[in-house]
Amino acid sequence: MSIEEIIEFVDGLGGVLTLQPAPGDGSPEIAWGDSFFYYAPDGVTPKNTQPFATIVTKDYPGDESSRLNRPDTFRVNVFAGKDAFVSWTGRAPREPATDDVDPSVADVVVAHPVYGELGWLAVVNPGQRTEEAIRELLRTAHDRARTRYERRATR
Secondary structure: OHHHHHHHHHHHOOOOEEEEEOOOOOOOHHHHHOOEEEOOOOOOOOOOOOEEEEOOOOOOOOOOOOOOOOOOOOEEEOOHHHHHHHHHHHHOOOOOOOOOOOOEEEOOEEOOOOOOOOOOOOOOOOOOOHHHHHHHHHHHHHHHHHHHHHHHHOO
């Protein structure tokens, strides 16, 4: 899957605000070239919530283990919830990992190397093995974000 295919898929879920920081828009330079997905049917960036998924194209300080600074390498990060996390990793988010999964391996669903303990999953360069999985995880994350948005809107 390409970055463009993932963005098109997520945008097609409905109510998604996709932010793609770039030079001159006031965003921090480190975020340029990345994508951040929010459930925001009103088109306004939510102030008190994190994106439900992101695509990052480079290493961030403290988050270098996926080795995203390699050519043509990116990582999809998804907040799909505890059930999906347990299903994919075999453990609860806050439980220590008992395996030595290399977070830089392509086309494998893994606990996010930094935010795994919060329930985030990640895939470096999703391909044939993980295409359906990443679509399902993105659907789940979108549904969860939509539910949170609707719950807040009724308050």
